[in-house]
Amino acid sequence: MPRKNLVSKEENAADVLPRPTLRTVAAEAGLAVTTVSRALADDPRIAEATRKRVTEVANRQGYVPNRAAQRLRTGRTKVISLLLNTRHEYLSFTSEFLAGMSEGLQGTGYAINITADSLGGDRLDVIRQIRRHSLADAIVFTRTECFDDRVRYLLEHGFPFVSHGRTDFTTPHPFVDFDNEAFVRQAIERLVQKGRQHICIVMPNERYTFGQHLRFGARQAAISCGAQLTIPEGVDLDSEPDEIAATLRALHAGPDAPDGYVCVGEVMALITLAGLNDMGLTPGKEVDLVAKRASPISNHFRPRIETVDEDLRATGRAMAEVLLARIDGRPMEEMQVLLKPNGPFSISG
Amino acid sequence: MPRKNLVSKEENAADVLPRPTLRTVAAEAGLAVTTVSRALADDPRIAEATRKRVTEVANRQGYVPNRAAQRLRTGRTKVISLLLNTRHEYLSFTSEFLAGMSEGLQGTGYAINITADSLGGDRLDVIRQIRRHSLADAIVFTRTECFDDRVRYLLEHGFPFVSHGRTDFTTPHPFVDFDNEAFVRQAIERLVQKGRQHICIVMPNERYTFGQHLRFGARQAAISCGAQLTIPEGVDLDSEPDEIAATLRALHAGPDAPDGYVCVGEVMALITLAGLNDMGLTPGKEVDLVAKRASPISNHFRPRIETVDEDLRATGRAMAEVLLARIDGRPMEEMQVLLKPNGPFSISG
DNA sequence: CAGCTCATTTATAACGTTACAACAAAAATT
DNA sequence: AATTTTTGTTGTAACGTTATAAATGAGCTG
Known part of the structure; x- marks a missing residue:
């Protein structure tokens, strides 16, 4: 001792x-x-x-x-709260995103505070507390929905925030989003170019705005390419991998199976690959697959797949910049960032 | 506007x-x-x-x-700083770990603050600032090395911390670690049981204490099982996936190729799988593979692999508990936690 | 009942900062 | 030369909390 x-x-x-x-x-x-x-x-x-x-x-x-003294006197905290999604997130989202935000806030004196979403309870509670007790000067969160209650609350109270993803509210608000419409269009075009006719999009629920954008982009692309489109229900961000696999299996057992897959994210891609493998289908032969990629690990998926890149670190940096712009009261145009897919295509492996 | x-x-x-x-x-x-x-x-x-x-x-x-007032008056911050490794971390480590820590700190009033390690500069700088300017009551970090300069600094100054991983210092300090020795032993035993004779451990550099534990455990197990052991150089936490793949390829081109692989982590497993695949080797046939698993996504690796589980969320929770124990000044025995691999074996898929 | 102890409660000051009103001195105006 | 204005600086108070010392009063002792 x-x-x-x-x-x-x-x-x-x-x-x-x-x-x-x-x-x-x-x-x-x-x-x-x-x-x-x-x-x-x-x-x-x-x-x-x-x-x-x-x-x-x-x-x-x-x-x-002395931060504490400044904070006590001014009421400003120099803290930014990131609402952490505590459901399982299996890939690098949080880590890369955080690293990007840190970079973007370097030298500003702002600290990043992790606030877990209240499991079970009302997820607004956490946000209310932050506002009521001045725990942060601004809030950041992800998985934005079309009519997101967090956005509504924060707008109503004029509390600074930046969402990762847009909403369908008429009131404009600061956000950073990835151009999922462009992504899915590029992905479908690529698959059609490879001779695929029936495209399946493995993507999260339509509750999320980016889900809507994906749907919209997919429909547009399918029409202009003359391809058939299937978007299976029952695939969501929080779905158990096994559920997703089952959904794909069921889809394939049907009369009219897809021959091209677009996977929104690397986890989806891995699950899809496993599912296809289990059904005896090989990407590059009977089917093809294009996935959104945010890390180099998908280079090591086998069989190899094609990808479109999203830079999560850049996303984090952009969030930080928009946040600072919001706190400074800069105009809305500077606070709505749409990040483009990185390069039209990069063949992995 | x-x-x-x-x-x-x-x-x-x-x-x-x-x-x-x-x-x-x-x-x-x-x-x-x-x-x-x-x-x-x-x-x-x-x-x-x-x-x-x-x-x-x-x-x-x-x-x-009012936190600011308490902090000003008492000097205590009710903040815990997590030193974020801003190199690329491709799997769920940060996210799950954070979720676990949040859980563990629930209701204690402690907030988690993310502090990026200073890229390029002296990594102690960040820690010095936290101490000098009382930015946090305690510090948490990962990737602990045998003679970790952060541990030395913090011990010298009596600043509360918990490391993820042990050190070789004689002075005891609070830590939470995974029993990598047990993991690697179990993994090797399993491979030998499957008839493998020459085991390759795909694992990070020996600079890290857990790397040493892995080495030690592997040697012991290899001796007691009568298996041959190869631990390739040039594989590290921050290695580019392609480098690791190249290392494995070189190893296999040699005269005496391994037939059993132990992968420390899912990224290593994925890279190894890809490498084996590229060399025309199939786990379950010519070779076998056992990996440390921290998320269900490795269930979807194909071919399927066997895994030993590490619960990162539990790790985060344990870190939080130890942290609170340290702040409360409880005895050292309560602050040294070694987490066992979860169950002897779980066959994935 | 004076004197003492103990259990509670209170007043005051301080942590380090910034907002506000006040001030002095120099410059500009009349 | 008396005045206003401008420029630069200062003193005081306050943010909300806790540590310290002081005060109150009840109960006990002799």
Whole structure:
């Protein structure tokens, strides 16, 4: 039980100095605390010479404003809450997305706070608490629905947010979205070009706006390409992989089986590949498959598949930028970002 | 430019009431602010009747302590920083782990803060800042190395942390780890049981402590099973998938190719599967493969593989518990958790 | 009943910051 | 030269909490 080992050892000189505050800076610069505060905030009332001296002293002392004090005084938190989807997410979405957001917020002083969606309970509760108790300056979330209750609530209360995905509300709001319409069109065109006639889209429920966009894009593309289209029910973001596999199996057992598959995401692709394999079908031979790709691991699916790329890190970065724009009150045009699929096609493997 | 739509509409009654504070509660209860503060903190100096009345009034008013004020006053942040590895992480690690930590911290008032590791720069910088400026009460990180500089720094300064993985330092410290030794032993035993004689472990670099454990366990198991063992160099957590594939190919081109593979993680498994496939080898026929599994997606690898499970959500929960134990100053035994592989074997698919 | 202890409660100050009103001195106006 | 204006700076208060010291009053002791 050598607990003593955990006790901090002799602090070195730099550590033992009192943490610099506005007071210590003001004292050294021979100014009032208020003046220092203003100088560091680039307040126009401060003379240039004073500002310069203050920043110099502040830097020398290694002054960093105390977040808690700022927060208490101003009510602003310098925190951005990311609503984490705590259902199983099997691929890299969260990780890459977070990394992108971190990059985008670098140097702004904003911290990212993970808030788990309340499992079971009303998912608005979490958001209400954030707003009521000023736990964050803005909120970010994913899996946006056509008439998303979170968007509605946040718009109604004028609370800053950025959604990953659009809504069907008439009131415009900040978002970052991937052009799923373009993706699915490209995917279908490619499959038709390879001679496929009956396309199946393995994609999540229509509850999500991006599901609608996919449907719309798919229908358009199917018509213009003269292809048949099947969009099976019972495939959703939170479906058990086995359910999805069963759905595909049932589809194939029917009279009129698809010969081309578009998979929205790598998990869907993996499940589809397994399903096809189990039915004795090989992509590249009897059928073809195009998937949305967000990581290099799909390069290692066998048989190889074709992909269209979505850059999740760039998505995270864009979210951060839009968030800052929203907080700064910049115009709506700068806060609605539609990211294009990366390159028309990249053959994996 | 319909910005007006974003402006908050008429606040409803509940919103317009002043945010309850200790003062409002004290006023209504006819007590001093200090008394209320103590009552809510379960201070033994407060009479039972008073405490009861206070909690009642506080609940009715919907009082929630102001974090910023508490933080300013006490210096404690009620924040836990998770150091996010911003290199590419292609599978569900971050997401599941975070979900588990959230669960474990539910109701404790602790928030999880994501701090990206400083790309390029000294990775200790981030940690130093957290400590210097009291940005968090504790730190969590993964990919722990045998003589991890982060662990050393944090131990030296007595700053609370929990590492995912152990170190080789003599000073004990809080950690949560997976029993990789048991995992690799089980995996090898299974492969030998299937008649395999030459086992290849596809695993990350020995820099990481868990890499060492894997090596150790593998050697022991190989000896006791009488199997040959190969651990290729050049496979690491941050290796490009293509590099790993090339390594395996080279290995197989050699005079004495392995016939059994242990893959530490699903990405490794996928890459290995692809490599074997490309070389015309089929698991279950010429070779066999056992992988560590942390998500159900490996059920959909084809050909099917056998797996040993690691529960990342449970890992996150354990991290949270250990963290709280550390902050509470509980004894070291409660803060060193070794999670066992889940069940001896589960045949996927 | 004075003196003392103990159990509660209270007043005050402080954490570090920023908003606000006030101020002094220099510059511009009359 | 007296005034207003401008420029730059300062002092005070407050955000909501907790630590510390002080105060109150009841109960007990001698």
